[in-house]
Every structure is written in structure tokens, then in C-alpha cells.
Amino acid sequence: MLKSLKGHFLIASRKLNDLNFYRSVVLIVEHNEKGATGLIVNRPSSLSITNALSKYFDLPKLEDMVFTGGPVEPSGMFVLHNATDLEQTEEPIVPELYMGSSPEVFEKVVWRISEGDPELDFRIFFGCAGWAPLQLESEIYRMDWLYTEAKTEDIFAIDPYELWDVLLERVMAEKRFLPQQSVHPEWN
8 A cells, every 4th residue: 555645535445334434535635644634525515605604704606515524523614726826835635736724725715716716626625534543544454445546637527426436437447457348258
């Protein structure tokens, strides 16, 4: 396994029985000797960004939904975005993808949302996923999770309800020992 899974997707295997992660895709935003943190990127809630943030910001009516990032810190707000000019001190999770690292950055991203910045790709999350030291490695060893390199376009371009299927197919193709189609039917 890799030393760090930061910048990778975890794809819940079919055998993972935890309802918090059923058919989930988690973007790992931090992974080191202290544990791992991620955001479930394929679980839109039923709450619009406009309604969720109305106590804090005056936003135009947006159809975008807040995502449920995981069972840890359910009232914590996180933002994934591609505004490279806002993140002067942070390394990207993957090229051109950042997690808002401060209230100031979160506020600036929300301001750009309200201004209708056409270049801004973003997702807002309540909650995150977290693992204690070596817990994630143990779950991967048990085959609860599969993993593959994350791509920014997967988060913003693929329908979140289809993302698990798309990435499961991708990771199975990456890990396949034999080609899917074989000229030797007896190998199937």
C-alpha cells in the first residue's frame, strides 16, 4: 500500500457493512501517522446551500446541495474548491483541488459563489470521515475499501449518484490480472 493515501478515492467495497459508508466514495484529504481524514463526495443531502448557509451569508437562490461529508463533526462545514489564488499556503489535495483551510477561505469561496464566478468549481460539506492511526490501513487490508488516484474532474463532472459505479469499475479494471474479454473462454 502507498505511504499516504492523500489525493486518493476510497471506494466502499460491496462487503462493507457500515451504513455510514454504504456505496460511498471518500476523497482522502489528509493521511499520515496520526490517522486519516476524508470527505464523502457522492452523498448530496436534501439541504440546499442557500438554506444551509442563510444564517451566515446572504446568497442568491442556488440549486446546489450541501453534501454529507461523513459521520464525524456533522456540524462542521468544509469546502472543496478549485480557486488556486485563495490557497497561498496549502498544497492541493490533487492538482487544482483544495479544501478550505480557514474561515476566511470559506467566506471568500462563498462570496465567489454569490457573485456567480463561472470558473469556480466547489462542493460544500457538513461533516467528514476520520480514521485513527492505522485504522484505515486495517480496513483496506480487510478489503472494506478499494482505492484509486483521485481526479478533480471526477468530483465535479460525474453525477454523484453514479460516481461509486464509475470508480468501482475503474478500480476493478486497474487491479485486474486478466483482460475482461479473453480469447480463451476457459479462463472465465
